[in-house]
Amino acid sequence: MATPFRSSRSIPTEHADSAVSKLVGGRIIGFTDGSSSVFSAPSSLFEFFSSSDDYYLRWELGTATRLLRFAAFVMTILFTALYLSITTFHYEMIPENLLIPLAESRSIVPCLGAACNQQTFLN
Numbered sequence: 001m002a003t004p005f006r007s008s009r010s011i012p013t014e015h016a017d018s019a020v021s022k023l024v025g026g027r028i029i030g031f032t033d034g035s036s037s038v039f040s041a042p043s044s045l046f047e048f049f050s051s052s053d054d055y056y057l058r059w060e061l062g063t064a065t066r067l068l069r070f071a072a073f074v075m076t077i078l079f080t081a082l083y084l085s086i087t088t089f090h091y092e093m094i095p096e097n098l099l100i101p102l103a104e105s106r107s108i109v110p111c112l113g114a115a116c117n118q119q120t121f122l123n
Contacts, residue, residue, distance in 0.1 A: 012038070
């Protein structure tokens, strides 16, 4: 199955300690020709939130950094979807003093693709 996210199945690295820890953990290591980087596969979602630098810090700081990355990811996904759903389908939830500037700013943006066919509160 092809995916537009190339690194979703493997994680490239140039750190030898990171490559060895993934090899000991049961992952497959692949070397790239003419380069000092290697890739490991398969990978899970939680591996994208950890860095090899986390293991050189105190465990409290490393864990807090990893939790901060995960919280930022969740907030990015949640708030983007919430903003789009409110401004597109539930615009009556927005106060009137914010709705008018929002409608004015959206009216000057050119319409692209499938969004032109969708009925919004600007029409």
